[in-house]
Amino acid sequence: MKILILNEGFEKQGHIEKRCAVSVSSVKRMVKRGITVVVQQGAGALSGYPDEAFIEAGGTVQQNCDADLQDADILLCVNRPDESVYTLLKAQALVIGHIDPFFQKQAVEAMAKRRLTTLSVEMIPRSSRAQKMDALSSQASLAGYVMVMQAANHLPSILPMMMTPSGTIKPAKVFIIGAGVAGLQAIATAKRLGANVTAYDTRDVVAEQVESLGGKFLKIDIGETGQTKDGYAKELTDEQKQKQQDAQRDAIADSDIVITTAQLFGRRPPQLISKETLALMRPGSVVMDMAATSGGNVEGSVPGQVATVNGVTVIGYGNWSQFVAKDATDMYANNLYNLLDEFYDDESAQFTLNMDDEILAGCVITHDGEITNGMLKQAYQGV
Incomplete structure (x- = not known):
């Protein structure tokens, strides 16, 4: 399985994202599980993680990731990816990040149309089992x-x-x-x-x-x-x-x-x-x-x-957690790793997408060409 992390540290609507979706520790743990991890150059620079640290952890650092986008199985993001990014992903690829789905109807519908599986971390339920992957609470x-x-x-x-x-x-x-x-x-x-x-x-x-x-x-x-x-x-x-x-x-x-x-x-x-x-x-x-x-x-x-x-x-x-970008990155990266760990099957080397699971049923918002979250569909009908 191949996981890709892009550099989000550029200005977008007056805001520069300082966090990264992985830390050196989470990359080490993923590589140890046999996962190929590709990190775009500079992705961790603003949170205190130089490219060399990711390389030492077993990851691969690339400057141009267009080819990696086309064959990545999972794209880990801090924020919702731009159209220029998700249109390059292959069908059935898994996108995980802060999607802001209630206020991004057009983007969510477009990702569904691309047959991407989209997991919005904001929608992870606040249950005892999901606590270790609750990125919203960590950042709050x-x-x-x-x-x-x-x-x-x-x-x-x-x-x-x-x-x-x-x-x-x-x-x-x-x-x-x-x-x-x-x-x-x-x-x-x-x-x-x-x-x-x-x-x-x-x-x-x-x-x-x-x-x-x-x-x-x-x-x-x-x-x-x-x-x-x-x-x-x-x-x-x-x-x-x-x-x-x-x-x-x-x-x-x-x-x-x-x-x-x-x-x-x-x-x-x-x-x-x-x-x-x-x-x-x-x-x-x-x-x-x-x-x-x-x-x-x-x-x-x-x-x-x-x-x-x-x-x-x-x-x-x-974007308050940006002021402590190092800890914000560490916490977010741990949340994402815990999510992957919960559903990663070592035998098949795949993320197990069981839509009957209460956690995935709540936070997976697009799958197989459709918007799958009932709360989201109801909200869109009222727009």
Whole structure:
């Protein structure tokens, strides 16, 4: 079996991808299993892995991979491959990466038409068995850490309490909206840095997790809420959203740093903070909008940029794990290797595509010329 990894480290829509789909460790493990691994020149350069390291691990490094694309069995990607890439792949080749399928209908339909088998890592179910291959959670945990560190860099004051000869500096107040994977990591990081941390989530079930990390849980009665079978927060009604924003206003106004992590699976994120609410914050305060590049939680945030709204610094970089590209690559590469390991048959030297398996049934979105994921087909019908 032949696996190909292309160099994604070029500018695309104002963004340069620093991560790579393999690490030296994952290449070693694949080669040990008898898999041929071809890495395009420079693929790991931005994440700290030079070409020589992949060669030493047993991989092959190529500058031009057009011929390899035509006979590769599996293409491992960080992001969805361009049309110029997937049109060169042979039928039945397996593409694995962040496909962003709910918002890439045209590309998904085109890959199905090419008879490619497409596995979207975003669709890997959040089950105990699939945990080791859950790339979305791995990258989200890094995002939570990075957002706190970026906020601390932009805040014109320090996070911990400090007793000095000139007096005592009070700890910064950090308010985190959303206590999923990213939110919980942000809580833990901010608390370790000495901040006073408060968090809110529509799911009361996470209150215990917030408090176990040293944060305070803000309780807001907005009626019946809950989470999906995969652990995502359910979408709120307009009335619930208004109640939520009204109740959060005081907490936001009193905070030095606010971090929003609210994202809805397969849908645009909700707007949680208005410009009017930002105007209540102290000048110099910092707001981190995790969802800025996919629609935004904060009014006035600019995807990929730092904006100033009513005297408040609003940061919407997106692609947060890029700031720690080495660890992001290592984690993502491990997730992909664990996925391959789960379904790779050593005897036949093939990736076993059992569509009755609950993991593959959820994350394989195109196969044999069709879109196979029911949730995705339903979403496309409503477009």
